[in-house]
Amino acid sequence: MRVFRMQDGADTAPYWLPRPCFHCDDPPCARVCPVGATFKRDDGIVLIDNERCIGCRFCMAACPYSVRTFNWSTPNDPAAATVRGYSPEWGYPRRVGTTEKCDFCPDMAREGKLPHCSSACPMGAIWFGDENEDAVTNSHGETLRLSKLLRDRAAYRQLEELGTKPRVYYLPPDNRHYPGPGEAATTPGNQTSAVVQR
Amino acid sequence: MSATTLSVPVYASELAARPGVMDVEHDMLATLRPMGRAGRLWIASLLAICVMAFVAWLYQIANGLRVTDMRNYVSWGAYMTNFVFFIGISHAGTLISAILRVTDAGWRRPITRMAEAITVIALLVGASMVVIDMGRPDRVLNLIFHGRFQSPILWDLVSITTYITGSVLYLYVAMIPDMPILAQAARAAGRSPRLVRLYEALSLGFRETPEHRRRLARALGAMAVIIIPVAVSVHTVVSWIFGMTIRPGWHSTIFGPYFVIGAIFSGTAAIITAMALFRRAYHLERYLRAEHFHKLAKILLTLSLLYAYFTLSEYLTAWYGGVAADSRLLHLLAGNTSFGMAFWLWAAFGLFVPIALLLFPTRRSLASIVAASVLINIGMWVKRYLIIVPTLQTTYLPASAAGVTPHYLPSVVELTITAGAFAAFLLLFTLFSRFFPILSIWETAEDEAEVGVRKSSPVQAHYGRALAALAVTLMAGALTSFVPVRAARAQPPVHAGASAPVGSTNLRIAIRRSNEQGQDMLVGTITAQGRPVAGVTVAFSVNRAFGNMTLGTDQTLSDGSAAIPFPQGLPGNAAGQLRIHATIQAPAEVAGLSVEAMIPGGAPLHAVTGLEPRALWSTRTPLALVVTIGGLLLCVWSTFAFVAGQLVAMSHIQPEE
Numbered sequence: 131m132r133v134f135r136m137q138d139g140a141d142t143a144p145y146w147l148p149r150p151c152f153h154c155d156d157p158p159c160a161r162v163c164p165v166g167a168t169f170k171r172d173d174g175i176v177l178i179d180n181e182r183c184i185g186c187r188f189c190m191a192a193c194p195y196s197v198r199t200f201n202w203s204t205p206n207d208p209a210a211a212t213v214r215g216y217s218p219e220w221g222y223p224r225r226v227g228t229t230e231k232c233d234f235c236p237d238m239a240r241e242g243k244l245p246h247c248s249s250a251c252p253m254g255a256i257w258f259g260d261e262n263e264d265a266v267t268n269s270h271g272e273t274l275r276l277s278k279l280l281r282d283r284a285a286y287r288q289l290e291e292l293g294t295k296p297r298v299y300y301l302p303p304d305n306r307h308y309p310g311p312g313e314a315a316t317t318p319g320n321q322t323s324a325v326v327q328r
Numbered sequence: 329m330s331a332t333t334l335s336v337p338v339y340a341s342e343l344a345a346r347p348g349v350m351d352v353e354h355d356m357l358a359t360l361r362p363m364g365r366a367g368r369l370w371i372a373s374l375l376a377i378c379v380m381a382f383v384a385w386l387y388q389i390a391n392g393l394r395v396t397d398m399r400n401y402v403s404w405g406a407y408m409t410n411f412v413f414f415i416g417i418s419h420a421g422t423l424i425s426a427i428l429r430v431t432d433a434g435w436r437r438p439i440t441r442m443a444e445a446i447t448v449i450a451l452l453v454g455a456s457m458v459v460i461d462m463g464r465p466d467r468v469l470n471l472i473f474h475g476r477f478q479s480p481i482l483w484d485l486v487s488i489t490t491y492i493t494g495s496v497l498y499l500y501v502a503m504i505p506d507m508p509i510l511a512q513a514a515r516a517a518g519r520s521p522r523l524v525r526l527y528e529a530l531s532l533g534f535r536e537t538p539e540h541r542r543r544l545a546r547a548l549g550a551m552a553v554i555i556i557p558v559a560v561s562v563h564t565v566v567s568w569i570f571g572m573t574i575r576p577g578w579h580s581t582i583f584g585p586y587f588v589i590g591a592i593f594s595g596t597a598a599i600i601t602a603m604a605l606f607r608r609a610y611h612l613e614r615y616l617r618a619e620h621f622h623k624l625a626k627i628l629l630t631l632s633l634l635y636a637y638f639t640l641s642e643y644l645t646a647w648y649g650g651v652a653a654d655s656r657l658l659h660l661l662a663g664n665t666s667f668g669m670a671f672w673l674w675a676a677f678g679l680f681v682p683i684a685l686l687l688f689p690t691r692r693s694l695a696s697i698v699a700a701s702v703l704i705n706i707g708m709w710v711k712r713y714l715i716i717v718p719t720l721q722t723t724y725l726p727a728s729a730a731g732v733t734p735h736y737l738p739s740v741v742e743l744t745i746t747a748g749a750f751a752a753f754l755l756l757f758t759l760f761s762r763f764f765p766i767l768s769i770w771e772t773a774e775d776e777a778e779v780g781v782r783k784s785s786p787v788q789a790h791y792g793r794a795l796a797a798l799a800v801t802l803m804a805g806a807l808t809s810f811v812p813v814r815a816a817r818a819q820p821p822v823h824a825g826a827s828a829p830v831g832s833t834n835l836r837i838a839i840r841r842s843n844e845q846g847q848d849m850l851v852g853t854i855t856a857q858g859r860p861v862a863g864v865t866v867a868f869s870v871n872r873a874f875g876n877m878t879l880g881t882d883q884t885l886s887d888g889s890a891a892i893p894f895p896q897g898l899p900g901n902a903a904g905q906l907r908i909h910a911t912i913q914a915p916a917e918v919a920g921l922s923v924e925a926m927i928p929g930g931a932p933l934h935a936v937t938g939l940e941p942r943a944l945w946s947t948r949t950p951l952a953l954v955v956t957i958g959g960l961l962l963c964v965w966s967t968f969a970f971v972a973g974q975l976v977a978m979s980h981i982q983p984e985e
């Protein structure tokens with residue numbers, strides 16, 4: 131996951147923007163894939179089957195969020211990552227000439243664990259959950275009601291106007307304080323995101 | 329010698345009787361005679377470039393696309409540019425030749441063969457570019473086994489395949505009357521008997537009989553009509569590879585026509601360039617006359633003005649509207665950047681200079697027409713590059729914010745393969761001209777003999793019928809089941825499991841939902857050996873997939889109960905049950921004691937919401953799309969079948985008397 135330092139206008143405050151795959155409800159990447167290597171599951175997660183991908187990179191051109199990356203050369207997989215064989219759910223072993231992206235770690239969810247990005251965030255800024263349960267959880271073990279959180283904190287989505295219906299919500303900065311803990315004064319404040327899985 | 333006697337095509341047995349025609353044949357076959365030193369050198373150097381490009385491709389396969397300069401942001405580059413360029417060139421051909429044939433423009437005759445050959449060869453080279461661009465060319469057959477018709481790539485696949493088939497057929501049908509001449513000439517020149525037999529087989533026994541003429545005219549008429557919509561569709565769907573995405577500069581409603589005009593534009597320039605080369609190399613001045621160049625120059629001028637108009641419409645509206653993403657793109661494309669420099673150089677030398685060269689009749693010498701064509705050809709490659717690369721550098725979420733500056737310049741491997749594509753195009757064209765006459769002998773003979781009297785040719789008479797056949801077949805077809813249907817690879821969504829509530833120690837905690845004074849409450853009651861315990865802080869939470877969600881906290885009253893409002897509308901399991909935990913927080917001696925219970929009152933979980941099995945993103949094709957594509961294909965391919973039928977019938981015509 132890439133984290134962008136954003137500043138929307140010359141006089142507006144800068145902020146950080148972590149950018150996972152948005153697992154769009156109407157995913158342009160899955161629309162254009164000629165072979166169905168990119169597909170949306172019934173639970174809404176958009177995955178890539180790297181055993182089928184032909185490497186045309188149409189999905190990369192189609193994703194308005196520039197989320198997708200490509201294995202331009204043979205990937206260097208750690209041996210441990212390849213032992214359990216391939217599934218689109220974990221994407222290993224990776225293959226040269228195929229695309230990849232953030233997959234919301236559905237294999238972790240199967241075990242009831244948060245995805246790595248969420249569990250690794252020391253600030254508990256990334257919330258993840260099952261939209262059907264109307265709840266999201268962060269790395270501090272806090273679980274909140276999603277619908278209330280989105281409403282109370284005025285959540286928004288990226289490039290809503292493109293009609294992709296992304297399923298990642300952002301919460302506008304709250305309680306910004308400068309400087310942050312142990313940070314220089316120029317660092318933008320905290321930003322909290324709710325990453326939502328349906 | 330009257331025009332009528334010579335307006336029929338020449339064929340071998342009649343040649344001797346017609347000295348004028350013998351000349352034509354002699355000149356037309358010039359390209360087939362053994363090559364000189366220069367010719368052999370030409371072929372050898374083209375071959376060498378092709379071999380180098382092939383080695384470069386093997387190197388790319390071995391090392392992955394990292395050997396190109398394409399990266400995650402700019403993920404398409406020179407190969408896609410080549411693809412669009414060659415598919416564009418291919419329009420030359422067929423479209424120009426078919427339009428001129430349908431409108432019975434007599435002057436087309438020495439040009440059509442060349443145009444049709446350009447089409448076939450450019451299509452082959454262009455299509456191969458896509459395979460070279462693929463990360464996994466070894467999986468190209470997945471397009472057939474797992475093809476999804478919602479993807480514009482599949483539209484390209486079917487329309488380009490159709491176009492290749494159609495233009496080979498078209499090229500061949502128009503070449504049939506030349507085959508007996510070729511066979512005879514090859515025999516006379518002592519070429520290998522295999523070659524002679526090949527020509528004879530390809531001639532399908534064509535002779536000058538009314539029956540042969542009729543069949544030929546029908547086949548040619550049908551092909552000339554059907555190939556026009558096919559050609560238009562091809563470049564339209566090529567543009568839609570870009571137009572169907574929602575990126576700035578690509579998501580444009582005029583992209584289809586813009587690309588079609590661009591294709592015919594560059595295609596016409598390619599014909600003029602090829603004509604000039606062959607005229608020079610084989611001294612065909614007698615057939616490829618100034619008149620031909622001038623007529624094509626007028627067409628080219630019209631197209632260049634059209635292209636300028638489209639370009640203006642495309643960019644002026646984007647610039648004036650000033651939407652942020654469009655503005656960023658335009659700044660990159662036409663501002664003070666390297667793309668900007670290329671763009672304005674293109675506008676000057678790829679558009680305005682050619683227009684000026686073609687516009688003024690006094691300056692419209694052959695040299696300036698050819699110069700304009702060459703400039704246009706170079707310019708159109710650059711223009712396609714400028715359509716593809718700057719848009720990919722213009723991301724919605726600024727890449728530079730992540731410390732990445734997207735950039736692209738074709739690598740050595742890409743340049744080598746691009747050079748190889750051009751060499752392969754020239755090589756195939758040269759080889760074609762070594763085996764088949766590059767000017768249509770029979771049509772040129774008609775041209776030579778024509779004194780402007782032929783008004784209704786037999787070919788002409790059959791368009792009506794061809795169109796009618798088309799309409800009938802269009803109505804005939806509704807395909808429903810040709811789309812590969814794959815079971816959705818559905819995995820069950822992740823749900824919480826269920827378990828029973830457990831009490832411990834001598835404290836008992838009971839959880840229930842109850843209506844207290846008209847309020848929906850969640851109540852926990854704490855008892856010790858049957859007696860209620862007051863003053864215990866109880867926290868209620870509900871189990872969710874990744875953690876327990878706190879609902880509220882309360883202290884037990886004298887009746888041992890703690891209560892919080894029941895969470896309204898919270899999704900439960902399929903039966904609508906919530907797994908509620910009640911956990912003691914104080915006093916400290918019993919803190920942490922917890923029970924859980926399945927309590928009804930949650931909203932039932934609807935396991936799958938809004939699954940649309942035939943959405944654009946799903947694995948199955950929307951029915952309207954199936955019917956449209958199926959209907960169009962049926963219509964085109966049945967016309968091909970009709971043409972093939974005419975050829976078969978022709979080959980079965982018995983010698984008379």
Ligand code: SF4
Nearest residue numbers: 151152153154159193
């Ligand atoms: S963010 Fe991009 S890659 Fe992810 S689902 Fe949407 S379009 Fe596809």
Ligand code: SF4
Nearest residue numbers: 163183184186187189
């Ligand atoms: S690169 Fe792979 S996943 Fe992307 S569109 Fe092409 S085949 Fe589908």
